[in-house]
Amino acid sequence: MDATVLEITKDGVRVQLTSGMSMIVRTEHLVF
Numbered sequence: 001m002d003a004t005v006l007e008i009t010k011d012g013v014r015v016q017l018t019s020g021m022s023m024i025v026r027t028e029h030l031v032f
Contacts, residue, residue: 002017002018003016003017003018004016004018006029008021009024011024011026011027012024012025012026012027013025013027
């Protein structure tokens with residue numbers, strides 16, 4: 001899934017998907 005990071009907050013990361021939908025991803029859900 002391709003997404004662009006819009007903003008990094010203390011709670012998580014706000015990303016925008018290629019479909020145009022933006023969402024907040026909580027940091028504990030991220031896998032690097």
